[in-house]
Amino acid sequence: xxxxxxxxxxxxxxxxxxAFPLVVTQPFPRHVMITIFLYAMLAQxxxxxxxxxxxxxxxxxxxxxxxxxxSTLLLKHLDLSPWAGMLVGVxxxxxxxxxxxxxxxxxxxxYFAIATIAVGEIVGTLMINWDWAGGARGLFxxxxxxxxxxxxxxxxxxxxxxxxxxxxxxFALWITLRVxxxxxxxxxxxxxEDQDAAASLGIPVxxxxxxxxxxxxxxxxLGGTFYAQYILFIDPESVFPTALSILICLVxxxxxxxxxxxxxxxxxxxxxxxEWTRIAFGGSGKAVDLxxxxxxxxxxxxxxxxxxxxxxxxxxxxxx
Amino acid sequence: xxxxxxxxxxxxxxxxxxxxxxxQETSLLDVRGVTKRFGGLVANRDISFGVAAxxxxxxIGPNGAGKSTLFDLLTGFQTADAGEVTLDGxxxxxxxPDEISRLGVARTFQKLKPFTxxxxxxxxxxxAFQKTRDPAHARRxxxxxxxxxxxxxxxxxxxxxxxxxQRKRLELARALxxxxxxxxxxxxxxxVDLRSIPGLVGLVREVNAGGMALVVIEHNxxxxxxxxxxxxxxxxxxxxxxxxxxxxxxxxxxxxxxxGQAYVR
Numbered sequence: 035x036x037x038x039x040x041x042x043x044x045x046x047x048x049x050x051x052x053a054f055p056l057v058v059t060q061p062f063p064r065h066v067m068i069t070i071f072l073y074a075m076l077a078q079x080x081x082x083x084x085x086x087x088x089x090x091x092x093x094x095x096x097x098x099x100x101x102x103x104x105s106t107l108l109l110k111h112l113d114l115s116p117w118a119g120m121l122v123g124v125x126x127x128x129x130x131x132x133x134x135x136x137x138x139x140x141x142x143x144x145y146f147a148i149a150t151i152a153v154g155e156i157v158g159t160l161m162i163n164w165d166w167a168g169g170a171r172g173l174f175x176x177x178x179x180x181x182x183x184x185x186x187x188x189x190x191x192x193x194x195x196x197x198x199x200x201x202x203x204x205f206a207l208w209i210t211l212r213v214x215x216x217x218x219x220x221x222x223x224x225x226x227e228d229q230d231a232a233a234s235l236g237i238p239v240x241x242x243x244x245x246x247x248x249x250x251x252x253x254x255x256l257g258g259t260f261y262a263q264y265i266l267f268i269d270p271e272s273v274f275p276t277a278l279s280i281l282i283c284l285v286x287x288x289x290x291x292x293x294x295x296x297x298x299x300x301x302x303x304x305x306x307x308x309e310w311t312r313i314a315f316g317g318s319g320k321a322v323d324l325x326x327x328x329x330x331x332x333x334x335x336x337x338x339x340x341x342x343x344x345x346x347x348x349x350x351x352x353x354x
Numbered sequence: 355x356x357x358x359x360x361x362x363x364x365x366x367x368x369x370x371x372x373x374x375x376x377x378q379e380t381s382l383l384d385v386r387g388v389t390k391r392f393g394g395l396v397a398n399r400d401i402s403f404g405v406a407a408x409x410x411x412x413x414i415g416p417n418g419a420g421k422s423t424l425f426d427l428l429t430g431f432q433t434a435d436a437g438e439v440t441l442d443g444x445x446x447x448x449x450x451p452d453e454i455s456r457l458g459v460a461r462t463f464q465k466l467k468p469f470t471x472x473x474x475x476x477x478x479x480x481x482a483f484q485k486t487r488d489p490a491h492a493r494r495x496x497x498x499x500x501x502x503x504x505x506x507x508x509x510x511x512x513x514x515x516x517x518x519x520q521r522k523r524l525e526l527a528r529a530l531x532x533x534x535x536x537x538x539x540x541x542x543x544x545x546v547d548l549r550s551i552p553g554l555v556g557l558v559r560e561v562n563a564g565g566m567a568l569v570v571i572e573h574n575x576x577x578x579x580x581x582x583x584x585x586x587x588x589x590x591x592x593x594x595x596x597x598x599x600x601x602x603x604x605x606x607x608x609x610x611x612x613x614g615q616a617y618v619r
Contacts (some may be wrong), residue, residue, distance in 0.1 A: 217483045217492070224480045227469035234429065234463070235532055236455035236484040292471075 051200060055193045064192040069200035070305045072257055077297030078206040078283035080214060084283070085292035087246035088226025089139070090281045093150030096134070096157045097127040099274035101258025103167060106175050106268055116186035117158040120259040123133035124252045132250035135244045140230070151276060159276040172269025175262055195264050196290065197256045202260060203298070206253050210294055213249070222246055222294070269326055284327055290343025299342050304330070363367045381538055382407045382567050383428070383459075388437030388447075390423055396486045397423040401437070401615045405536065405569055410562045412582030412599070413571045416611055419588040421571045422464055425538050428569075441536070456484060460534035462525040464541045464571070468513040474500065475509040477524055481531030499527040503557060519550035526557065536567045543574050555581060579603055586613070 055064055076098065096284045104126050105119025114122075140151045162170045178185035181194075190196040213219045223241050224232040233239050262268050281304075289300025304327060311323040338345040381404035390398040397420045405411050409609055413421050426432040428439055430451040439447045445573065446454050460481075469477050478496035479489070487491050501504045503523040522542070529537055541550045542558055555577055562568050562581075574576040578585065578599075585602040587595040589598060589611040595602045 067360070100365075137371070202502065215489060217487050220476065220480050220489075221484055223472055223476075224469050227471060228467040230431065230529075231463065231467035231469065231478070233431075233451035234455055234461050234467075234479045235528060236452050238450070238452045 037191040052197075053172050055196045057190075061192055063194050066290045066306055066309050068196050069303045069309070071196075071203040071266075071287050071344065073282070073305055074298040074301035075203045075206040076254055076257045077289070077301055078203075078210055079250045079257070080282045081286045081291060081293075081297050082210060082222075082253070083182075083246045085248035085286060085296070086184070086213065086219060086226065087222040087243060087285065089243055089246065090147040090283070091150045091247075091250070092147050092276065092283060093134075093152075093154035093157075094250065094254050095098050095274050095276065095278040096154050097131060098252035098258040098278060099157070099268075099270070100127040100130055100163065100251075100263070100264040102268045102273040103161070103173070103258075104255070105259040106262045107167060107172050110173065110176055113310075115184060116259060117184075120256060121256045127255035127258075128248045131247045133242055135247045138238055139243045139247075150277075151205045154276050154279055156276070158270050158276070161270040161274055167268065173269060173270070175266040177266070189268070195260075198260060199264075201334050202256055205256075207294065207298070209249065209253065213292060213311070217240070218245065233261055256322060281327075283332060286341075288341055290341030293343040294343070296341050296343045303342070312316030357562055381405055382409075382442060383569075384424070384440045384443075385424075385428070386437075386438045387439075387555055388424075388427055388434045388439060390427055390432060391435050391498070398427065398434075399589075401588075401593055403586050403593065403596055405567050407535075407567055408562070408565050410558075410568045410570065410581060410583045412578040412585045413569060413588065414573075414575070414578055414585060414602075415588035418590075419587055419611075420591040422540055423591075424588070425461060425540055425569075425571065428454075428538060429459060430590050455532060455534075458533075458535035459498075459538065460536070461527035461538040462522070462529055464544065466521045466525055467520050468516070468524055469515040472513060473505075473509065474505060474511050474524055476517070477513050478527045478531045481528040484532045486513045496527075496531055499531040502530065502560075504553070505529040519546045519554065520545060522554060523557070526561075530561065534566065536569070537561065539568060540569045542570055542572050544572075545579055551577065575603075 054067060058064060062148040076094070080091065080094050101120065101123035104123035105116045108119040109116055109124060115218075134153050138146060138153065143151050161167060169174070178187050179189070181188045181190055183194070213222070221232070221237050224235070224237060225239055225242055229239050258273060261273065265272075285300040285304050286297045287300070288304055289298065290296030303307045307326050310324040313324055332339055338348065363457065363463050372543055380388075383405040384403050385404065388398055388401045389396065399422060413424070414542070415421050424430060426481070431450050436448055437447070441454075441457055441459060444457075446459075458568060470479065472480075474485070475493065475496055478499050479492045482492040482495035482499070486495070497506060497509060500509055503526050505520060505523050505527060508520065513521070513524060526539070539558065542554055546554060558568065558570065559581055570578065570582070582599050584612065585595070585599050587602055587605070587608045588595060589607070594607045594611060595605040
């Protein structure tokens with residue numbers, strides 16, 4: 035019965051989400067929703083690697099930036115459709131993740147996390163100094179008119195961006211669900227829990243970590259291309275910063291690490307808070323959103339380290 | 355029997371070992387001259403023994419004798435500095451733990467390693483997935499393994515709430531779910547309350563009676579002497595006795611290793 039109820043709930047939510055831009059036509063609420071979808075998706079990608087497989091990456095912005103730069107550079111120099119660029123970005127990000135993973139996965143726990151920060155910083159610095167790719171000045175995405183799905187650019191309204199972001203989020207959720215229910219999901223969780231025990235049961239630990247990293251990188255790169263087409267300007271500061279890697283991680287931690295819905299819940303709370311503080315305090319209060327994030331994270335760690343999803347589960351157990 | 359020879363005749367010991375090796379050409383697991391050093395410490399020195407199919411071999415020795423290191427060498431968690439380990443005639447000395455597991459060697463750990471945030475059933479499913487990709491199939495296999503070790507009623511519990519005895523059963527079920535040919539068990543009764551010991555011992559016997567070869571590390575002398583077909587005694591990284599329980603139990607070097615010179619008669 036609760037399973038049926040849940041299905042109905044998901045269906046209703048889906049209908050509401052699809053109907054939202056038809057009812058709400060102002061750009062700002064649409065923008066907030068798009069941002070929620072984007073971060074939920076990025077956090078879900080992070081969650082596959084960190085939540086399920088236990089490999090805390092603080093360098094996922096590398097894959098985001100790879101997606102953003104690949105499609106933009108291909109569009110600029112070869113006039114390649116951003117959709118194709120998106121695909122190339124995913125492939126490059128996956129390849130890059132395997133190159134990064136090979137040395138970095140030799141480290142465990144905190145050392146792995148630190149190494150991913152280092153990789154993120156290195157790549158960010160390289161991009162700042164790579165003049166052909168725009169260097170520190172960044173790149174404007176070539177404007178294509180008219181608005182069309184082929185061009186992946188919509189200047190009249192955010193409605194289509196909204197649907198693309200929603201579709202990407204659903205894709206990330208679908209992938210996660212599939213992983214969760216397959217052998218891969220069990221293996222990833224086993225690796226998170228105890229690598230030696232996992233290996234003793236025949237799991238090639240290193241290879242499976244690489245797979246988790248590939249999935250995470252690929253999905254994150256999709257988000258990168260979307261971001262580039264949505265904002266139409268990218269620079270290392272906006273798509274490669276460690277701050278982005280950390281924000282992705284915060285979203286998932288707040289919602290609940292290693293759960294299907296956690297990243298979405300986290301994004302639905304953190305992103306509006308971030309947008310609200312940005313408006314309420316203006317440019318001068320640039321760090322207030324981070325203060326709020328910090329406070330939320332501290333609350334989560336103290337009250338329920340498993341995030342809001344665990345809190346909800348606990349509440350349900352108490353009442354039911 | 356090597357163990358009856360005086361220790362000051364290395365020549366005859368070597369001859370005896372060679373004889374033993376040649377008689378074990380058909381054995382499932384063969385360990386030949388394995389040595390492992392950690393810096394200046396020799397944890398295992400020139401270890402040689404075999405395990406035949408269906409055999410239950412007990413490994414005894416005081417703390418620090420090198421028993422767990424030996425298990426780590428056999429299962430790929432450590433790499434031997436010298437010597438060779440073969441399974442069914444194929445060298446496994448330099449393989450990774452997961453590769454050795456897939457060849458049919460399962461193990462449990464002295465320091466238990468349950469997947470604490472997964473349910474008991476999910477823990478065992480991870481083992482069962484070695485032979486199938488299908489979750490439904492793995493679930494059935496896992497449930498069977500849990501029934502075998504008497505944990506089926508806790509299938510949906512989280513592993514972290516289990517007692518030590520139950521965790522031992524869980525590790526056993528998880529290892530069995532990989533359908534091994536050889537199972538290495540590190541401490542069957544260690545840290546378990548007295549009432550749980552007979553159940554665990556019965557379980558080990560049952561598994562062996564089903565035809566699986568077992569190598570068991572155990573500190574409880576009553577238990578190990580009772581269940582083993584053969585005992586290998588280690589002290590300070592070397593084999594000091596290898597034979598039937600009755601013979602090894604009376605071996606003066608074994609008694610000395612455990613109790614000191616004063617008890618040797």
